[in-house]
Structures are given as structure tokens and as C-alpha cells.
Amino acid sequence: MSAAQRIHDFLAIGVGPFNLSLACLTSTIAGLDGIFVDQNPEFDWHPGVMFDDAHLQTPFLSDLVTLADPTHPLSFLNYIKRQGRIYSFYIREDFFLLRREYNRYCRWAAAQLGSIRWNTRVEAIRYDEPGGCYEVSTRDVRSGAPVTYRAARLVLGTGPAPWWPTCCEAEIRKAAHVHHAGDYLNRHEALKRLRQITVVGSGQSAAEIFVDLLQGIERHDYTLNWVTRSPRFVPLEYTKLTLEMTSPEYVRYFHALPTRTRDTLIASQTNLYKGINGSLINDIHELLYQKRLVMDARGEDLGQRVRLFTNSELRGLVRVGGELQLSLHHTEQGCDYVLGTDGLILATGYRYTPPAFLAGIAGRIRFDTAGRFAVAQNYTIDRAGEEIFVQNAELHTHGFVTPDLGMACYRNSHIIRAMTGVEHYPIEERIAFQEFGVPGDLATPSRALDRVAS
Numbered sequence: 001m002s003a004a005q006r007i008h009d010f011l012a013i014g015v016g017p018f019n020l021s022l023a024c025l026t027s028t029i030a031g032l033d034g035i036f037v038d039q040n041p042e043f044d045w046h047p048g049v050m051f052d053d054a055h056l057q058t059p060f061l062s063d064l065v066t067l068a069d070p071t072h073p074l075s076f077l078n079y080i081k082r083q084g085r086i087y088s089f090y091i092r093e094d095f096f097l098l099r100r101e102y103n104r105y106c107r108w109a110a111a112q113l114g115s116i117r118w119n120t121r122v123e124a125i126r127y128d129e130p131g132g133c134y135e136v137s138t139r140d141v142r143s144g145a146p147v148t149y150r151a152a153r154l155v156l157g158t159g160p161a162p163w164w165p166t167c168c169e170a171e172i173r174k175a176a177h178v179h180h181a182g183d184y185l186n187r188h189e190a191l192k193r194l195r196q197i198t199v200v201g202s203g204q205s206a207a208e209i210f211v212d213l214l215q216g217i218e219r220h221d222y223t224l225n226w227v228t229r230s231p232r233f234v235p236l237e238y239t240k241l242t243l244e245m246t247s248p249e250y251v252r253y254f255h256a257l258p259t260r261t262r263d264t265l266i267a268s269q270t271n272l273y274k275g276i277n278g279s280l281i282n283d284i285h286e287l288l289y290q291k292r293l294v295m296d297a298r299g300e301d302l303g304q305r306v307r308l309f310t311n312s313e314l315r316g317l318v319r320v321g322g323e324l325q326l327s328l329h330h331t332e333q334g335c336d337y338v339l340g341t342d343g344l345i346l347a348t349g350y351r352y353t354p355p356a357f358l359a360g361i362a363g364r365i366r367f368d369t370a371g372r373f374a375v376a377q378n379y380t381i382d383r384a385g386e387e388i389f390v391q392n393a394e395l396h397t398h399g400f401v402t403p404d405l406g407m408a409c410y411r412n413s414h415i416i417r418a419m420t421g422v423e424h425y426p427i428e429e430r431i432a433f434q435e436f437g438v439p440g441d442l443a444t445p446s447r448a449l450d451r452v453a454s
Contacts, residue, residue, distance in 0.1 A: 019157030168317035201347030202228035236275030
């Protein structure tokens with residue numbers, strides 16, 4: 001049977017960690033026929049920020065399979081055992097993997113699977129009414145050859161794309177030496193040859209890039225600026241009761257809230273998923289302290305070479321002569337100022353945009369009033385609630401745990417159950433000690449509350 005005739009149980013688009021987790025978990029389910037396509041030649045997770053000493057912000061148990069099935073053959077522990085390094089890992093006594101090691105583990109897992117089609121770009125999707133399936137038109141990015149796949153269900157795992165501040169997007173696109181943080185390591189050698197470098201943003205990637213540039217400041221003749229609109233360089237909150245918010249209970253609670261309430265909450269929770277590791281913040285302060293001593297001995301002023309700006313929102317960008325000028329607004333003092341730079345790294349994060357190839361099936365998809373996917377609790381977006389699933393596109397409906405690697409197995413267990421009707425991987429329903437909403441046994445009817453108030 002040709003690829004165009006065969007109807008797969010599901011087709012997953014994009015092979016990042018979340019769909020790779022799905023590929024691993026479905027690989028051991030007999031009779032479930034899934035296929036995964038990705039336009040890239042291989043798995044390679046954020047190579048532009050693959051610093052040698054960069055760590056994950058979640059423990060190694062948040063690998064591709066363990067939180068769904070600790071005995072799965074594609075677990076990290078099985079990988080590290082097969083590499084002959086499990087005792088070294090044991091002696092290391094660190095739950096947090098180096099990002100480079102996590103990437104190698106994922107590449108190893110992907111190599112074990114026969115369901116992934118690399119170098120395959122999705123161009124269009126239509127729904128075949130007589131066949132009762134989705135027809136996915138793809139193209140081999142190497143040969144240009146078209147290939148059509150058919151599947152009863154889809155799983156969208158294309159992920160968010162780099163976000164460029166809209167206030168100066170036009171100028172950014174044509175300016176030299178302006179790069180998104182995700183491409184930093186491909187650009188850093190050229191950046192270090194400039195006179196002035198500025199990092200905008202204050203998440204983990206921004207901090208790692210700042211450290212890389214600060215470490216080399218004595219060998220290069222540049223000044224270094226770090227700008228954030230936040231009132232401070234916010235640490236990632238990692239206390240135990242806060243971590244309970246990465247739980248099934250909180251996901252259900254958040255999903256049931258009104259849309260406006262959810263949007264307000266997400267805007268206020270950046271320290272829960274976009275903060276900097278506290279240890280890295282301390283390392284930065286120590287490095288600044290050391291650099292000041294070195295420069296003092298050389299008769300130089302660190303304050304003239306390195307500057308950190310908080311409460312400073314980027315409002316515009318123009319080129320004046322050979323220099324870029326950043327228009328900044330101090331949010332607490334309410335005044336504007338200008339900062340000059342030659343190179344600019346925008347650590348401004350990522351945002352999800354529905355892929356263009358969905359245009360042919362847009363009528364089958366539910367959107368909210370803001371044009372975002374209306375994601376059901378079981379991670380579906382189709383009107384029937386059983387055919388099109390999303391990965392890492394539900395921040396506005398399922399909360400800040402959406403990009404968390406630790407929740408991948410939970411989400412994929414739900415998706416597998418919804419696709420098969422069988423709970424192949426037991427799904428925990430209650431793990432938190434705390435209550436996130438009003439408990440049912442304590443709820444008081446509104447009229448009773450009115451009487452109490454009067």
C-alpha cells in the first residue's frame with residue numbers, strides 16, 4: 001500500500017521534545033499506527049544556546065517517558081546505562097541534566113524509532129470527507145519530491161517561533177548585527193568584534209548569553225549592556241508548594257477559569273516559567289564582583305564597560321549613522337531615554353502562531369475571540385473534540401506548565417487515551433496537598449453568602 005493510500009491512526013507534525021515523547025510512548029503500543037514528520041534533518045534542540053555548562057530547569061525524571069512509564073526502554077536512565085556512564089551520573093548527584101546531555105539523549109531515542117520522517121515539510125492539509133481522514137501534503141526538502149500522507153487524527157507539535165518586538169520589527173529585519181537569542185551561538189564571534197553589545201530580556205537564555213559575553217569582556221574591547229523591562233532580574237520560583245502548581249489539579253483548575261482571568265494570571269506568572277535559575281543569578285553577581293577587582297587593578301571602571309538596566313521597556317529602534325539607538329521607557333519613573341549599541345541580542349522569547357498549512361482545515365478548528373486555538377481539556381482543537389491535538393500551543397488555556405518538560409508525559413498520556421480509548425499509561429488525577437479552587441464540600445451558594453454579608 002502506498003503512503004497516499006494508507007490511513008494512519010495519527011500523523012504528528014514537528015518533532016521537538018513533546019512529539020518525540022509521544023513517538024516514544026506510542027512505539028510500544030501494539031496496533032497503534034502513528035507517523036511523525038519534521039522538516040529538519042535530525043533532532044537538535046535549541047543549538048543556538050547550547051552552552052557547555054547550560055542545565056535543564058527540570059529534573060532528569062522529566063525525560064521523554066519516565067513520568068508515564070519508569071520501565072520504558074527509552075528512558076534517560078536506560079540511555080545513560082547503555083552509554084556506560086550510569087555510575088558517573090550516580091556519583092555526580094545532580095538531578096538537573098546538562099542541556100547538551102539531554103539533547104544527546106533525545107537524539108539517541110529518535111534513532112531507535114522507525115516512525116519519524118525527517119526532511120519532510122508539511123505544505124497543506126485538507127479533510128477527505130469520503131475517506132473520513134486528513135490528507136497531508138508534504139515535500140522532501142532535499143529532493144523536492146512531494147509525498148502525501150493520510151491520517152485519522154493530527155497532533156500539532158510545531159511549537160512557538162522566535163518573537164520580535166513589534167515596536168521595532170521593521171527596523172530589526174533590515175539591521176545588521178540584530179539577532180534573536182535562539183541564534184546566539186551562530187553569531188557570537190562576530191558580535192564580540194563590535195564596540196557595544198546589548199542584551200534585551202531577562203529570562204534564562206538572556207542570563208546565559210550575558211554570562212558568555214561578560215566572561216570574555218577582558219579579551220575584547222566592547223561595552224556590555226543588559227536591559228529588561230522587569231523591575232528586577234527575576235529568579236525562577238522553585239519551592240515545593242509552588243511546584244505543586246505543575247500538577248493535574250492546577251491544570252484542571254486553570255482550564256476552568258474564565259478566559260480573561262486566565263490571561264491575567266499568565267501575565268503575572270512569568271517568575272514561574274520564565275525566570276532565571278537562582279544559582280545563575282548568584283554566579284552572575286560573583287562574576288561581576290571578580291571582573292570589578294580585575295578592572296580596578298588595571299585602572300578601569302567596570303561601570304563604564306558593563307551596565308544593567310531594569311524597568312526599561314524597548315519602545316523603538318533606529319539606526320543613526322553606524323550606530324543602533326534603542327528607545328527605552330523607564331516604567332516606574334515614566335521617562336524615556338536612548339541607549340546606543342552596535343550589536344543587539346533579543347532574548348524576547350517565543351510565541352505560538354497557527355501554521356499556514358492549517359488554512360485548508362480552518363473550518364474544522366475551534367478558535368477563541370483572540371484568534372487563538374480554543375483548546376479543550378483533552379488538548380484537542382477540532383470541533384468534534386477528538387481529531388486534532390496540540391503540543392505546547394495551549395499556554396492560554398492550560399497555564400504556565402504548557403512548555404514544561406515535566407508535563408510532557410502527562411499531556412501525552414491524555415492524548416494517547418483520547419486517541420485509543422484506552423488508558424495505556426495511568427494518569428494521576430491528584431498529587432497536590434493544596435486546594436486551588438473552592439472545595440465542593442465548602443462551597444456556599446451566592447445567596448447564602450449575601451445573607452451572611454448583610
